[in-house]
Amino acid sequence: MNAHVGSASAAPPNMTEALRAEAAIEPDAPIIGEVKKQTQIIAIYGKGGIGKSFTLANLSYMMAQQGKRVLLIGCDPKSDTTSLLFGGKACPTIIETSSRKKAAGEAVKIGDVCFKRDGVFAMELGGPEVGRGCGGRGIIHGFELLEKLGFHSWDFDYVLLDFLGDVVCGGFGLPIARDMCQKVIVVGSNDLQSLYVANNVCSAVEYFRKLGGNVGVAGLVVNKDDGTGEAQAFAEAAGIPILAAIPANEDIRRKSANYEIVGKPGSPWASVFEELAEQVAIAPPLRPTPLTHDGLLGLFKGEAVGRGVVLDPATMEDMCGTEAVTKPSLEVVYEGA
Template sequence: MRKIAIYGKGGIGKSTTVSNLSRALAAKGKTVMQIGCDPKADSTKNLVGGQPIPTILKTLKEKKKNVQLEDIIVEGDGGVLCLEAGGPTPGIGCAGRGIISAFETLETLHAYDTYQPDIVIYDVLGDVVCGGFAMPLRNGYSDEVYIVTSGEMMSMYAASNIAGAVRQFANRDYASLGGLILNAKNIENEEHLVHKLSQEIGTGVIQHIPRNPVVQKAEHQGKTVVEAYPEDEMTYVYMTLADKILKED
């Protein structure tokens, strides 16, 4: 079982990238489990028809000790196993702590042993890398980290911070940095800026995802591009990303 954490600044298109990657990996015959680690709980929506799924935190609150795996895991397009950690009511509680509680619940319920996924992907908010948001980097939860970024300054700043956090844990045999995923926003000199960043943080750009309106077109249907438009050139882009990540194994 490979465990991959994908980080990125909020609004960068990380969840769109992750859900298309999960669907592409599923199309290649892999059993994929995608875990959204963002209080907005919208990581998996394009895999389940655009509808929200029960979050682990909310289910814990409602059912307490009676939570079962079928209460929190929804099978999405292509058989992707979808979970959302969720978060506290805005202004009350700690979102990072919510991620910790979600991970502890999955261990208690033996989720990984029960479903035996080939690949687990954690979709993690990367604006801050502290507390629960750093959980996928620690304690063996993930083997490798990829960072979604664009050429926008704040996106690259967040990517640099995330890379720094990965380095902090490097000497403890925790997750390693696999590379950057450029989700283009059509910024001037964008490729040059992101490649320069990759050199500064000691990694590479493993895939360039061009800006294409078909992505939003698919999202309006509550689907991934891979599901809605399997013959489109953007599906090829996500399939290529899946191939590169599989090759990294």
């Protein structure tokens, strides 16, 4: 279809005057006043089983009791981030809900995937069943759906993202790689494996900072702290602060196993999470200094990590379980070659 488009000069006199009048209107002056709050989006990483979900459930609960608007998003395929918050009850995940609604020809609503307890808003991204898909791709799909649900227009003081630190594929590095958060917090303990993961996260942050990224590490939360000091030594060497040290305590372990929140105001452990909430709010995103593998091993006593072990190269006899027979070469060698 062809349409004739007229110019302003060819427009009737009354339209020309209207266009001129519209062009003469000055734009609104920039608003000068108190800056509106900015949501702090914080990604929490750590080794599987180190206590990220325990830490986040209690931290988010304490923040909500302090009057903050908090959204907790579980980004672990195990979908266990919110289980402690909801007393052990499973929260329907975004991925499974999306699949079910799509099959039924229905749209996902916020009430299908987001739930509340005592001021904390929480949801789980979820992931595919074992052997049936990529967990990292599931994370990406989950965030795509969050955007459709209006994620960028939600009004929260804090959005806490619980990410598995053992896995290094793209989806789990999304907040760091795409500047989706302002800062990262690492949960670790006084053991080599959890600090190895913490060091990997610091390495990822440093890598993307070199590429122009803006995410930094706010600090380390030491969970199950037994006082041996390796986690503190790591934080000092990496140039990041200790935000809180949660002691290795039987009462905490027992209550956590029973899906009880220990970070309630007035509880015996309230001060730990009050301090953590304060530090999380004010800790700046720092550029860490990741350790080399030998540097990481150096934080531990030799008998604890097996230093001094010599790498003994294998031979062909070892591989074949018998003596290897050296066969003559069939290569043709020409004179003067």
